[in-house]
Amino acid sequence: MSGLVWIFVSAMFVSNFTLAMFLGLCAFLGVSGKIATALRMGAADTFVLVLTSLAVWFLNKFVLAEAPYLRVIAFIVVIAGLVQIVEMIIKKASPTLFRELGIYLPLITTNCAVLGLAMIQTNKGYTLGEGVAFALGGGAGLTLALVLMASIREEVELADVPEFARGVGLVFIIAGSLSLAFMGFAGLFSAA
């Protein structure tokens, strides 16, 4: 059990998908303008991550053991299918959210966090439970990074920033500072 907790904590803070492993940056830059949207995007991401983790475990166990060279192709097809389903569900359940997420919802398919999770889970040989813990931790970490970023950006909107610094360059500098802060969590493990 403590193994699962460590995988969760490690995925959330120490090797945070966005700030330490650079996965899912497009969405990170695209939908981190408002806290509410960021939260929902994080939730949608986490949902897809968990589904992917389950699907990847199943694929690895029953299909890909025979044909490991098909890994990348099989994963991407499954992910594309899953995202399509999630998209249909959200469109039906919450049209407002569907509009807010816009292009970034189908783009979860090409969100490297999802494929990255699939590859890392396979490389590390996680079991079903470990995979889900990893996906939940990764999703939580991603949401945390999105919300932190959105909170800072909402404030920056009101600040008197020089003209040349408005836009994506500044966002990267902020992300760098956040990433520096998250490096502090690396100490969690040497202590353990």
Next chain:
Amino acid sequence: MSATARDDLIRGVWRENPVLVTTLGLCPTLAVTNTVANCVAMGLATFFVLVASCYLVALVAKWIPGEIRITAFVLIIATFVTVADMAIEALAPDVHKALGAFIALIVVNCIILGRQEAFASKNPVLNSVADAAGAGIGFMVTMLMMGTVREVIGNGTLLGHRVLPASYEPWVVMMLPPGGFLTLGTILLLIKWKKVRKPAVADAPAPAAAASGAVSGGSAA
């Protein structure tokens, strides 16, 4: 090579640089640029996948129905990524290990899908290959810029050779994740800064003022 194909090639390298201008393909740009050697390997692999898959897409695009084109494009990309992945694993196992999951992640590099959707699916083969090669070179140039800055400042070496004196205390942080964000952020800020300054310099009535503007702009770059 016809004039338009040459335009398609050149456009992607700088004016529409995929990373710096359209901010696509950021994940590998930040993740594997901690040493120049990694940048070269990643740049070449991405270049290969980009050109090969755009070539194939341009060839078969007219037979792919619109509804399933994205899926078809992604499958084509995934096939070439698998080829690249196996080739790197066979030729350079060390590099394969250093790049880790990021070779497989070329599949989800938005530059590739972006070029296919925006260009290769609607243009002749020659132009598509030129366009893909341009974007690939643009990507590589940006990677090398990042890699050089990060390796020299973060480790005092270039391609493993020491370039700064031994007394230089390396900023290790530049090799670590935050360094990626900070380096790219700084490059983007510099570009934006020059862009914002340019019209001001052009409007300046006195030649002396224009000259001083150009000098300070140049020293910053």
